Amino acid sequence: MGEILRYEHVDISYNGRPAVRDLSFTLDEGEILGIVGESGSGKSTLLKAAMGLLGRDGLVTRGDIWYKGKNLPDLKEKELRRLNGPELAMIFQNAGASFCPIRTVGAQLYEGMAEHGAISKAEFRALAVELLQKLGFENGGRILDSYPFELSGGMQQRVGIACAMLMNPSVLLADEPTSALDVSVQKQAVEEMLLARKNFGASIIIATHNIGVVGAMADRVLVMRNGAAVEYGETAQVLERPRENYTRMLMSAVPRLRR
Numbered sequence: 001m002g003e004i005l006r007y008e009h010v011d012i013s014y015n016g017r018p019a020v021r022d023l024s025f026t027l028d029e030g031e032i033l034g035i036v037g038e039s040g041s042g043k044s045t046l047l048k049a050a051m052g053l054l055g056r057d058g059l060v061t062r063g064d065i066w067y068k069g070k071n072l073p074d075l076k077e078k079e080l081r082r083l084n085g086p087e088l089a090m091i092f093q094n095a096g097a098s099f100c101p102i103r104t105v106g107a108q109l110y111e112g113m114a115e116h117g118a119i120s121k122a123e124f125r126a127l128a129v130e131l132l133q134k135l136g137f138e139n140g141g142r143i144l145d146s147y148p149f150e151l152s153g154g155m156q157q158r159v160g161i162a163c164a165m166l167m168n169p170s171v172l173l174a175d176e177p178t179s180a181l182d183v184s185v186q187k188q189a190v191e192e193m194l195l196a197r198k199n200f201g202a203s204i205i206i207a208t209h210n211i212g213v214v215g216a217m218a219d220r221v222l223v224m225r226n227g228a229a230v231e232y233g234e235t236a237q238v239l240e241r242p243r244e245n246y247t248r249m250l251m252s253a254v255p256r257l258r259r
């Protein structure tokens, strides 16, 4: 398995204040990497850095983030936007909130896709319905014709997950994708992401404070604290034989999901 993404000694600051320090890891093709750590430990910052979404105050001040021979922090905004969707896609904690309330889900997904190249509405619809069905939505057409308010929060989040997969990205960056969901829907969302890997070969990084989700999904785990890596290894090793007290403490704080 080749490697698709590599962080090398990455430092990130907001207004000169360090938020991530000397972070290195690799993501293999088809791998799922879990990033865990308490709130404020730098998980979102790490993911946003790859997408160029740190905002005006944030900056990668040292190190490289390699994706297919390109160092992402060196790319111009326009180049990053071109990658965003077909190559790298992000799932946000509250995907529902990013839908516009007065237009149908389908219209919004179509617009996002049309930005990256010519696709007819009919082609889009066929593709989207098929994807939604693969991800366990019985009536994909009805989802596309819905307004966001007609879907429950859990449903919106699952559609957000599906939407990130629409352009078949090589890498999915999922930032607390299940945190806002109740437990039953959490499991569905986890299954959807696992299907993304199975059906499309996607590599996934999932940032979460939920060790249960990591145990159910991840091949490797990176544990973060105060912007630095505390522990990094195979999921079974990190969860069952953690080397650090901090990891043990995190694990005792959350219930586990069954694999």
Ligand SMILES: Nc1ncnc2c1ncn2[C@@H]1O[C@H](COP(=O)(O)OP(=O)(O)O)[C@@H](O)[C@H]1O
Pocket (backbone or CB within 6 Å): 014, 015, 019, 037, 038, 039, 040, 041, 042, 043, 044, 045, 046, 054, 055, 057, 058
């Ligand atoms: N836009 C921002 N401006 C200034 N500081 C920020 C910004 N976003 C995050 N931070 C700071 O960076 C650190 C890491 O935050 P974040 O990456 O959001 O952590 P996590 O996702 O693990 O909760 C925190 O100290 C947070 O306050």
Ligand SMILES: [Mg+2]
Pocket (backbone or CB within 6 Å): 043, 044, 045, 175, 176
């Ligand atoms: Mg976060």
